[in-house]
Amino acid sequence: MGALIVADAFDYVMQYVSRACGEEPICVHAGDSKRxxxxxxxxxxxFRASATMIKGQPKPSRLWESMVAMGRLHDMRGNDKWRMIVLDCVMASLHGRSVRISRDLYVDLSDVRSDMFEAGLTIWTETVQGVPPRDVPVLMRKAAIRAAYQRATDQTRETVIERPEDFLETADTPELPGLKPSSIIHNTDPRDPAVAEQIRGERNGALFHKHNCMDAATRFHDDLRAGRRPDVISRASNAPMLARSSLLGSSHYYYISDFFPSFIGISAAAEALGITESAAYQMVRKGTFPCPHTRMGRSLKVHVPPLMHYMNIPDAIVHPDDVENGAAHASGLTKQWRVPRPLY
Known part of the structure; x- marks a missing residue:
């Protein structure tokens, strides 16, 4: 009989990522090859073969910048996919090293690899701010090697991570701030989920009117109602806690971020943040730029939803009717653009 092969942390990471990625092309630039x-x-x-480090050096560095940016972005959404991809590509460069450490120091290989995985994940969490993205994988790899050698000098430590994805579920991820109700709708209870949902839409409609972009919003709404934006409709309609999802037209819900472009250039992001473009590039080089950024060819792009989050702009789910009613209210029209739908 052949020797029993027991899966270790490296195997679980690779299996987890393989299931998450499937057979579809993987996009490190926008997260979605179609966009x-x-x-x-x-x-x-x-992709894994091109990203795996040789002798501890990421290749090429711009690829790793985008990988780390995607990982940070998905962390904000509570999604482990790209964090695990980063870990898998880092751990792939440590297969031979882990075998040598296990053999030379008489330590179980599964223990060595579990320590490496845990140390790499710890560094990922600790380098969210203040570390340039291209430096993150190198720090993860060094920490993993240190942790493996530490196993030999601390035999009392017996923690083995058999399912890395279970460990990841306990990691802290930032949450988007809640939306505070306004007083656009009078004589109603803002604690009622249906009322709060309508308030969200009307508040954003008032903001669109204030910034003179309601015409563009109306065209966007027309596309939704005509079925020309199925990607937006499916994403918002599947979101939980839509209080009025049983109403006619519930499929027209959308996220505020869907109205904006998915990515903007670094100069536009700098303008939104109130800093100069040169200062923005300097922050990118130092790893202190507040939002995940990625490269598309030679261009540096900033993802809009994290930028909204940093600027305390809630990425709320709204309905076109509510947005248009809020704009009409803000403009002082006595006749609303559309007849308001009943709350129930």
């Missing part, structure tokens, strides 16, 4: 400006994308196996 990316780059036309060609590899499947995960080829």
């Amino acid at each position: 990316c400006e780059i036309t060609r994308h590899p499947k995960y196996g080829a």
